[in-house]
Amino acid sequence: MDVEKIRGDFPILKRKINNKPLVFLDSASTSQKPQQVIDAIKNYYENHNANPHRSIYTLCDEATQIYEKSRGKVSKFINAKKDEEIVFVRNTNEAMNIVAYSYAMNNLKEGDEILLTIMEHHANIVPWQMLQKKGVKLKFIDINDDGTLKMDTINDMITKNTKIVSVVHKSNVLGTINHVKEIGKIAHDNGSLFVVDGAQSVPHMPVDVKDIDCDFLAFSGHKMLAPMNIGVLYGKKEILEKMEPFMRGSDMIKEVQLTESVWNDSPWKFEAGTPNVEGAIGLSEAIDYLKGVGLDNISGYEEKLTEYALEKLNGISGVKLVSPGNAKLRNGVISFNIGGVHSHDIAYILDEFGVAIRSGHMCAQPLLRRFGFQSVARASFYLYNAKEEIDTFVEGLEKVKKVFGK
């Protein structure tokens, strides 16, 4: 993997922040975009823009082709059986809401249970909380201190009432990769629907929905080199077909009468209104880019960076990792604190060095509480990060300690 060449593809990496070269260590929040993706979007607007699925003129036909070809690209990328199993959404959060509103609200009843984990992002907790008003109970699988899921407790927690099991593939705070294939088997043996939050996994490692055998997989384009506001809900065709639409209006119908309508086929019945064609083409280009580098290469490289960073961090007194562990457990995501210094102050001082990291509750408050934190700082890596950038990051952390007299 030629990191120098990759870095050259990302124009923003030439940016200076506070007169220092940008060191972007917040890819778990959102990724930067390569020139190829930016050019694809520019080319779309310069040459092909029209509202897809609407008319029969040339541009409209081109926009429709671009949009639907992108769907096919995504479908192959995650090894779906059919392109129609790919619903374009805004992001993982919206995808989870479709499952919660269109599937769960219509199929679950009082006494049913939804099994989640304590390490979920808010996007995989808050939508399910809505089900509680129907008398549905939420249960949470706990984790070990090394950030791995307590797999041995799942069989005790899953019951005949468990209708949905929804699990994050890779934790945005811990970097832990969950054994989703194994969890999926337990869920399906129990007759439960199996949902996977792939927001952090799909951008960084090969993900195969046939292999995992999940019923739904949700992920966001912006974390994988594509623009914001394009995301994916993968759903098994037979399940999507039986579901009610989420948003209603134009393009998601076959026929509209004054008081009733006939829904379009899936996935289009879930895509009301003018879609995000620039997002879809951006995502398609991003997938080409990631495939070109190779997802295995990317995850391997991130592991190396993580190993290097962990070694450096272990050498700084006062730095406390949210969850200890080696690079194989952390997978490019390192959450930490410095005793007596709030994560916001860490992030602010690092910014002086041009270093961008996340601070705050990571949209995973239950998980942070589990470890006794209210907020943490997080450095996360991607294919365009260089080893030297970790040195700058560490230099910044030494300054943090100095400012706070540690």
Add this chain to the structure above:
Amino acid sequence: MSLEMYQEQIIERYRNPVNIGTVENPDATAKDYNPSCGDDVEIQIKFDNDVIRDIKFQGHGCAISQSSTDLLMDLVKKKNVKETQNITKEMFLEKVGIPFSPLRLKCALLGFKVFKLALYSYLGK
């Protein structure tokens, strides 16, 4: 933007806040969060003939949000409700005397916002 923000006063107040705690039988209590970072501040006030007799805060958050809340207490303690009502955020920030970046203004003003909420709840009584 610079580290000028982290003046000794801020760091010192962050480490050793003067006005932290609770007041007995408060006449007004308010709490708010900064949703982007999860910081929180709760303020309790005891009045005596519309004069702030005692005011304390509790909270979790960054050096800026916590120390500026602590400094605010110094500013309003022993003052009449009317007087404190007239304190604008600009006046408060001038008093703190630190050039906050736009993003950190939210941190710097969290305590101020909660204080105003507490004041309104008292006046609404």
